Amino acid sequence: MERVLGLLSCTLSRALWSSGLSEQGAARQPRIMEEKALEVYDLIRTIRDPEKPNTLEELEVVTESCVEVQEINEDDYLVIIRFTPTVPHCSLATLIGLCLRVKLQRCLPFKHKLEIYISEGTHSTEEDINKQINDKERVAAAMENPNLREIVEQCVLEPD
Numbered sequence: 001m002e003r004v005l006g007l008l009s010c011t012l013s014r015a016l017w018s019s020g021l022s023e024q025g026a027a028r029q030p031r032i033m034e035e036k037a038l039e040v041y042d043l044i045r046t047i048r049d050p051e052k053p054n055t056l057e058e059l060e061v062v063t064e065s066c067v068e069v070q071e072i073n074e075d076d077y078l079v080i081i082r083f084t085p086t087v088p089h090c091s092l093a094t095l096i097g098l099c100l101r102v103k104l105q106r107c108l109p110f111k112h113k114l115e116i117y118i119s120e121g122t123h124s125t126e127e128d129i130n131k132q133i134n135d136k137e138r139v140a141a142a143m144e145n146p147n148l149r150e151i152v153e154q155c156v157l158e159p160d
Contacts, residue, residue, distance in 0.1 A: 029071070040079055040104065043108065044067070044100055045057035047096075047155055047156055048155045048156075049155070050099070050155055056083070062081070066082045066083055066119070076111045077110060078112070079114050081117070082117050084118070084119045084122045085122060088124050090123060093129050094129050094133060098143075098148075100116050101116055101133060101139060116133050117130050
């Protein structure tokens, strides 16, 4: 009986290790997601507000807690951003979402799927804006507009 239990324990340990569910692997996973979230935050915090001289971080439009990273599989990650416009009727919320998307698409060094949302209850038309900033065709069309593209470029430009 002891021998059977020993074999079962050994087999179970190997199965857990190979599936990535070992104690070490399980403990490492949240740390890796936190590091990736900080990496994302470092990229978006310096984006400039379209009408103010401040960054999104300075205006508290983005914070560390607004970034979530989840592992989809070994090489792909889901990045979720929930930003908070400065006022509930902010006319530039869509533009801010576009800036977030453009900056992350250009600069994130790992494979990712990106979802950007307005924090729930912080904007009068959040549902419409969320649809717009997560629609690839609408984003592509917006970036074809030379005036809009120029504004986005100025907002995402890295500070010296």
